[in-house]
Every structure is written in structure tokens, then in C-alpha cells.
């Protein structure tokens with residue numbers, strides 16, 4: 001064979017090898033298949049239920065991309081702006097010479113354990129993009145992220161840097177999004193996705209999820225349903241700006257692009273640096289969102305949530321009871337109330353700090369984390385000691401990323417604050433009128449000195465008070481007046497570097513104080529992402545604790561979040577609802593109180609004490625990821641949810657009547673997740689003092705089969721009635 005023929009032969013073998021290059025990524029029930037096409041481009045050939053015979057992978061065809069016959073064959077796994085695919089790209093890069101694109105070709109891949117890594121490279125420019133896929137087989141969750149590396153000398157900018165692109169083919173697509181606002185978190189809304197794009201994104205920087213939350217569901221072939229149908233459920237783990245783009249192309253293929261929001265964030269990537277995108281997590285359920293939620297909750301409990309296996313503390317918070325109006329005497333009396341109630345911890349909220357500018361309302365003091373001397377003359381150590389003497393743990397509120405202009409910190413370090421500079425080039429001079437959200441500004445976490453300061457807020461408190469068990473870390477403002485004095489001309493990096501700065505602080509906190517419980521709070525549920533919860537043990541779902549609203553908010557968060565992480569407090573919101581109803585709603589999450597106990601009747605107080613005992617007895621079932629949402633508040637005037645222990649021996653049903661219609665026909669509620677053949681005793685618990693259960697199923701024994709096929713009556717025709725029902729295997 002001549003040298004030329006040999007080369008040709010090698011070429012043929014290589015081409016065959018490349019065209020046959022198949023990468024299969026599987027969980028117990030899902031399979032994602034990627035193939036390298038004849039042009040060395042990585043394409044998705046399958047995403048769906050796991051195929052039984054792996055030999056079938058060779059049958060998978062390379063679908064046509066949506067444009068003309070001249071375009072590349074296949075649906076590219078990581079399409080780049082400026083190449084043949086004219087739809088929403090995942091990646092955009094501007095090279096030092098101004099060339100605005102790259103062509104990414106397959107170089108290699110490796111699979112180790114649960115992680116798959118595919119390296120792509122531009123043949124003309126020193127740019128390498130590595131796609132990562134990590135599977136959680138049992139939980140059926142796939143995690144995706146990307147690393148981008150460039151070795152050019154000049155300035156190279158990333159215009160887009162998504163974590164994931166997924167393609168679907170179905171007759172229809174229906175999106176469920178989670179619209180939000182202060183006190184209106186997680187409002188589920190559905191719509192059909194037609195040709196074109198629908199974007200769900202945030203650009204608020206900090207308090208990033210105030211207007212919309214980083215979760216979505218897509219019903220494939222019809223609207224997402226609870227127990228039937230194919231549904232994609234996804235979330236971005238990023239405590240900052242996110243973006244999901246849902247695009248139906250001309251072939252009716254749905255393209256789902258997920259990542260950090262690139263909007264207003266053209267990122268300068270230095271030579272040799274690696275840009276790691278956020279993590280995108282998804283599950284594909286063939287049995288509706290119920291199954292997807294159980295998978296996500298289990299995954300959070302097994303792999304993601306900070307201290308997921310550890311206990312949680314019930315607590316009494318003083319915010320809605322005292323607001324800023326407290327002193328030592330009042331607080332010590334509240335420690336006594338916490339003890340009497342039977343909760344584990346007292347949480348001191350906003351208003352304990354600042355001297356030159358005391359924090360007596362929300363206009364001053366943020367940033368000055370020294371105790372207000374004339375309010376609390378004996379400092380935090382005295383409070384911790386007194387709480388201990390009263391038999392409760394002590395926790396404290398901080399908002400360390402923020403500053404009031406009226407503070408010593410703002411006077412001392414104006415360059416630590418994100419704030420538009422005075423104009424230098426226009427000739428007009430001067431500064432723009434700053435925009436204050438809740439009278440405050442955001443510290444520049446891009447700056448390592450600021451990161452030290454923010455870490456120092458926690459560290460200072462902990463050094464002085466090693467017995468502090470809990471912190472509520474608040475974040476009440478989005479990033480306003482967007483300009484980082486630290487980044488100077490690289491302003492495109494601010495939104496991303498802010499979050500990285502935050503993570504670097506939280507890493508230090510977690511390393512130094514692994515036993516500290518922390519609540520992620522952001523003016524209610526303005527922060528709620530799954531990566532934030534790697535650092536926080538729980539999050540504040542909403543300032544809105546009206547139990548009716550909470551039924552909806554908790555229904556929404558339960559799509560992805562485990563109950564153990566969802567703080568739910570009994571408060572004064574909606575006094576038309578009884579204490580029992582309010583508590584029974586909060587019982588579903590991580591229970592707490594934010595209420596003056598003196599204002600309650602003896603019976604109400606007694607109810608709370610007994611319910612806390614029941615909560616502590618049953619919390620492992622309450623926090624079980626096996627959630628069955630039986631009756632939706634979105635579909636009528638009732639809400640019923642059920643939790644089941646892993647061994648199916650124990651279950652709790654929570655039933656609520658909101659405002660039933662006159663003469664409404666009440667249906668049995670059919671339970672789920674039980675053992676068909678086992679016998680279960682049904683018992684209503686958490687009754688008001690002296691009351692008997694009037695549920696006809698109370699204290700009866702049924703087979704699991706009966707409970708799941710025939711069901712029992714747990715709803716009523718009266719307003720604001722609730723029942724907590726324990727189901728125990730005999």
C-alpha cells in the first residue's frame with residue numbers, strides 16, 4: 001500500500017470511528033445519548049426513558065437541524081453563536097482579534113463513575129470547552145455544567161455561557177413557570193409553548209429570585225400533570241441571575257437552554273482562567289410532576305442540602321412580635337416564652353446593632369455589626385447566656401452583604417459599595433441620583449477585601465459567642481446602581497463575580513463553622529436556589545405567612561424543595577384562620593413561630609405546645625421526600641398532601657378546607673404510596689384541647705389497597721378547617 005493509500009485508509013477508519021462515537025449518559029430511568037457527527041460536532045440523538053437494549057443505540061439517527069440542507073447534521077449539544085444553527089445558542093465568544101465566533105469540535109471524552117466529560121475545541125483559536133454530565137442514578141437527576149478555557153493573549157469576552165442545551169420532540173409543550181413577588185412567591189402558571197421563544201430570567205443580582213424563581217416544568221405532549229405524563233423538571237443552581245430559554249423551532253423541536261443570565265454580563269475571561277458555569281439539574285419523569293418532585297426532594301436530601309441528615313431546630317422568632325422595638329428585658333421574657341412553648345431556639349431578628357446610627361428602623365445601621373449599647377448594654381454574650389439559662393438555643397439575624405448609606409461602614413469605605421461612579425468623560429460631571437431599595441445598597445462582593453469583611457460579620461459573632469447555633473442571613477435588596485468600583489473597566493463581570501464572591505465567603509463560613517445552622521432569607525423567598533442550599537440548612541419561603549397563601553407557596557416550592565429546608569412559621573397573618581389552621585399549615589415544613597404568645601388564649605397556647613410535641617415525634621415522616629400531592633389548591637377550595645416514610649409503615653395526611661362552596665359534594669381522597677396488603681390505622685392527631693375527631697375514618701383500620709383505591713373523607717364543607725392524620729401500619 002502506498003503512503004497515500006495508507007493515509008486514506010487511516011482517515012476512513014478515523015471517520016468511521018468518529019461517526020460511530022456514541023456517548024450514553026444514564027440514570028436508573030433516563031437516558032441521554034450524544035453522538036459525534038461526520039463533521040466532528042457533538043449532537044444529541046436521544047433524551048428519554050432509558051432504553052432496555054444498549055445495542056439499540058446504534059439505531060438512533062442523527063436528526064436534521066432545523067435549517068437548510070447545507071447546515072450541520074444533528075442537534076448540537078453546545079451550539080455556538082455564529083455557526084450554522086441560527087437558533088438560541090449556548091455559547092458566544094469574541095476573540096482578541098474581534099472574530100465573534102468559534103466552531104467547537106469533538107476532541108475526546110471520558111466516563112468515570114457517574115461523571116462524563118466531553119472535550120470540545122476550536123481548531124483555529126485556543127479555546128476549549130468541556131461539557132460535564134454527572135448522574136445521580138437512583139434519584140434520576142442529571143447535573144450539567146461547562147468549563148470554558150482560553151489561551152489567547154488579548155482580551156477575550158464571553159457573551160453567553162449556558163450550562164445546558166436539551167432538545168425534545170413532542171406534539172405539544174406546556175411550560176409551568178413560578179412567577180413571584182414579595183409575599184407572592186412560587187405562583188405556578190401554565191402556558192403552551194408555540195413557535196418562537198419564551199424566556200424566564202432574572203437580572204436582580206442579589207435577591208435574584210424576587211420576581212421569578214429558578215425552576216421550571218415542561219409537560220411533553222400535554223400540560224404537566226401530577227401523576228401522569230412525560231415532564232421535564234429543571235433548576236439552575238446559582239444564587240444570582242439565571243435564564244431559561246424555551247424555543248420551539250421550525251421543525252417543532254423544543255430547545256431548552258439553561259444557565260447564568262448572560263444579559264448585561266459580557267464576561268472578560270483572562271488567559272488561562274477557567275470559567276465554570278453554574279450547575280443545571282434536571283429530571284425527566286414519565287409519571288408526572290409528583291414523581292419528579294419526589295426525585296428532586298430525595299436528591300436534595302441525599303446530595304445537596306447542607307446538613308441534610310442532621311436534625312433541625314423549631315424556633316421562636318421575634319420579628320413580627322417586636323419589630324425593632326425590644327430591649328434586654330423584653331428579649332429575656334421571650335426566651336421564657338420560647339421555653340414554655342417547647343421550641344428549641346430563640347431567633348433574634350433585625351434591630352440589634354449600630355451605635356453612631358442605631359438600627360431603630362430600616363433607614364440606618366446596616367453594615368455596623370456592633371451591638372447597640374444603649375439597647376442591649378450587656379451585648380450578645382448576655383443574651384446567649386440568658387437563652388441558655390432558659391433552656392433554649394440562641395440564633396441571630398444578619399444581612400452582611402448590605403449597607404445603609406447612614407452607617408459608619410458607608411462613611412469609612414465608600415469604595416466597598418456597588419454604586420455608579422461620578423461621570424468623568426461626559427464633561428457634565430456629577431453623579432446620578434442613587435436608587436435605594438429598602439434604603440440600602442449592596443456591598444461589592446467582587447472585592448476580596450469586602451469578602452473578608454462579610455466573612456468577618458459571621459466570624460466576629462462566632463468568636464465572641466461560640467454558642468450561637470443559628471443565623472438568619474438576609475438579603476433584602478437586589479443589586480442597584482450597578483457598578484463595581486473594584487472591577488473598574490470590567491463591569492461585564494460584576495453579576496457573575498458577585499455570586500462567586502458570595503460563594504467564597506460561604507465556603508469559608510462552612511469550613512470554619514460546620515455546625516452552624518443557617519437560614520437563607522431574602523426579603524422572603526428572594527433566594528431559593530439549590531446551590532445556595534449547599535451552604536444553608538433551610539430557607540425562608542416567604543414573608544407571607546397567611547396560611548391560605550402558604551398553601552400555594554408551599555405547594556409551589558414542594559415541586560423541588562424538601563420540607564426540611566422550607567421554613568414555615570406561625571404568625572398573626574390572617575387572624576380569621578385559627579391558630580390550629582395556621583399551625584397545621586406550618587407543620588408541613590420546618591416549623592417555627594413568629595408571634596406574641598401572650599396574645600393567645602390558653603387553649604391556643606396549649607394547642608401549640610402539644611402540636612410541637614407531635615411535630616418532634618413525627619418530623620422524620622414530615623421531612624420524608626415521599627410526597628404525594630393529592631388535592632391541589634389550584635383546582636378548588638381544598639388542599640391535601642401526604643408524606644410517607646421510606647418503609648411505608650408510617651404516613652401523614654394534611655388536609656385543609658379553604659372556602660368550600662355551599663352544598664359542595666365532598667369526595668373521598670385516595671391516598672398513595674402505601675403497601676397494598678398492609679393494614680393501617682387512621683388516626684386524627686393535633687386536636688384542639690377537649691375536642692374529638694369527627695372524621696368518620698378516625699381510629700379505623702383499613703388495608704393500604706382500600707386507602708389507595710377507595711380512599712377516605714378528609715375534607716369538609718366548612719371554611720378554614722384543617723386535619724392532620726397519622727396513618728400507621730398495624
Ligand code: GLA
Nearest residue numbers: 319349350474522523524543
Ligand atoms: C426581611 C425578612 C424578614 C425580617 C426582615 C428584617 O424582610 O424577610 O423576615 O427578617 O427582613 O428587617
